[in-house]
Amino acid sequence: MDHKALALEMRGLREQVTGITDTAVAAADGLLIAADTADSIDPEGLAALAAAGLGLARRTAEATARGTLRRTVTYGSHGCAAFYAVGDTALMVVLGDEGLDVDHLHRATQPALRRIDSILTDKAPEKASEGV
């Protein structure tokens, strides 16, 4: 996995979409891989919540014949938390404040999710942990 490329994607998304405050990438089972989060956020707990939230949403979509799950978004009075599946193996969390344009976020994340999926499933040998 190219750690630098993953960090670049995460930072790029935050700079591209106005209102993103934090991002994190985790394995589908909730094990944290990378977190670009403020000190007030517990990234390990967030990754676990996202894995559970996506699992519940996926089962809901299946039980109600809503087709393939696209994403889950939790809206609060101070912003939102969006969980996306990254391929079949991982997930991404995006937190935003009240100003975040969620439709714009969904459009901007699609190419990023595809690239992050390729980075994560890259069979190249692991490099030393580094960031951007």
Added chain:
Amino acid sequence: MSGYAILAPALAECGRDEFSGELRVAGTPGGIFHLRDGRVVAVESPGAPGPEALLLRSGRVSGEQWAELVRESGGSRWPATALIAHGYAGSAQLRVVCMMALHDAAFAIAAGRVDGCERVAPAEPFAQVALGETVARLLQDTARRLAALALLPHPVHPDRERPVPVPVARDGRLTVLQHELLAHADGRRTARDLAFRIGRGVYTVTVEVARMLGDGLLVCAEPPAPIPVRALPEGHRLQQRTPPPPEPAPPPTRTALPRRKPGSFFRLRNGIPK
């Protein structure tokens, strides 16, 4: 160059045409000007906190109270009447908050990148102020703000600098706003992010951040801290999600396959009883 040069002619034309509808501004942060008969009655932008965020972040209204007000107003995006009826704000006060937010959002859009403007005419424009602001006055005020910001010794862009406090002993003469900014400037937040976090106008916060940079209270954190990426533990490989258990097959029922009889194909296809 800021987006003002592209925005100003498009908005001025809406004013001259006495346009009613939306002027959608593509760009970063971009936004929407809502106009009625050529006057601006609301401006929304991801770059500036709207009246709702200002009221909620300032603590004047709680999240639960806001949800109740929206329910009471039949799902309205802007429950102004209910806000006044419940005493959360006076009508004049609310008008001031809305007008400040309108000017602030116009500033945020003009200070950012503008890729283009497009008019859309919905059935009823979204309005946060009844009478609205003239396009000429709004553009004049926006231009004044952009010029004032550019003249500061440490000009700051609402979406660029991510300051951190300077760790020095400070005297007790800091304003409330300065205290708030020092508490929330963490090297990740821009002036725009700080404005949302503390529920203040983005112009006010941008100017104050510029002054605090000049006074040595804040400093720009460069480069940003690296994002830690963890190698997966030994033996842990990214695995496909476990598919849900397959649905139990329905109990088999004995059904005799229909036998083909001479001349029966027509009846099977067309359902004509024997």
